[in-house]
Amino acid sequence: MASKLQSSFPALYVFEVLTLLLCPSGLCDCRIFPSIAHGSHKDVSSFFSYTTVVKYECDKGYVLVGESKITCRNSHWSLPAPQCKALCLKPEIKNGDLSVDKDQ
16 A cells, blocks of 8 residues: 555655654644534634644624634644634513613
8 A cells, every 4th residue: 555655646645654754643643622512613724734734613692712723733722712602682672672772
C-alpha cells in the first residue's frame, strides 16, 4: 500500500511521513473535538495544516457564548469550547408594557 501511495501521490506520501515523524500518534491528537450542549461543531481545518480548526454553531433558540472557532495544535486547544445559552425573549404582554431594555 505504501509503495502504491508513494508512486501515485509522492507529495502526499512525503506529507504523511513528515506528519508521523513530527507528530506521532497519541502525542499530537486533536481529532477529538470538544462537544457542546445544544450545538454542533465542524472541522474547518485546511488539508495541509498541522493546526486543527473547529467551528461551532448553536441550535435554533440558542446563542453562542464564546469564540465560534477554536484551534488545536500539539494536543492543546487555544480556548475552551464555547457554550450555547438559551435565548430568553421578551414576553408579549396583551394590553400592557414591559420596562426592560435588554433583548435577552
